[in-house]
Amino acid sequence: MGLFRAIYSSRPFGFDAGMLNGILMDARRANLRDDITGALICRADIYLQWLEGPEAQVGNTLARISRDDRHVEVTLHVAEPATERVFAHWAMLHDPAATWIWSRDEVAAHAVERATAQEVTAFFTQLRTASNAPDPE
Numbered sequence: 228m229g230l231f232r233a234i235y236s237s238r239p240f241g242f243d244a245g246m247l248n249g250i251l252m253d254a255r256r257a258n259l260r261d262d263i264t265g266a267l268i269c270r271a272d273i274y275l276q277w278l279e280g281p282e283a284q285v286g287n288t289l290a291r292i293s294r295d296d297r298h299v300e301v302t303l304h305v306a307e308p309a310t311e312r313v314f315a316h317w318a319m320l321h322d323p324a325a326t327w328i329w330s331r332d333e334v335a336a337h338a339v340e341r342a343t344a345q346e347v348t349a350f351f352t353q354l355r356t357a358s359n360a361p362d363p364e
């Protein structure tokens with residue numbers, strides 16, 4: 228089955244360290260099972276997540292995530308076939324800072340929802356470069 232990637236944003240509902248740890252544990256456990264890799268940029272006011280893997284698994288994962296009541300306003304930015312994994316080494320890379328994206332005021336003014344597919348893709352390729360791991364074989 229072909230490789231697929233999706234990027235969505237959402238707004239945390241009741242964000243704290245315990246909840247974030249719970250989300251990351253759920254994500255990594257399920258992603259290892261489902262052959263999904265990716266990255267989660269997270270802050271008190273925003274989640275931005277890159278998911279990649281077999282097309283059906285990415286779709287199923289997105290459907291489960293959309294029903295999760297730990298966030299709201301799930302908005303899909305990118306859904307496209309891919310030729311290779313960008314985050315092959317990570318069941319879910321976690322980037323807590325994300326200060327280089329938008330200010331809190333910009334997020335509150337819906338900058339994320341207005342961003343282009345190219346812009347959100349570029350945030351993750353920057354993150355991938357910064358994470359400094361070897362390229363997948």
Ligand SMILES: Cc1cc2nc3c(=O)[nH]c(=O)nc-3n(C[C@H](O)[C@H](O)[C@H](O)COP(=O)(O)O)c2cc1C
Pocket residue numbers: 250253254255257258263267274276278288291292293294295297298319
């Ligand atoms: C911001 C956020 C990111 C998530 N990321 C993933 C993920 O990458 N993979 C995944 O399987 N579940 C992820 N989840 C959790 C799912 O919503 C769900 O709890 C999990 O897939 C287990 O589903 P199940 O209880 O139906 O097995 C995420 C949830 C949130 C709120």
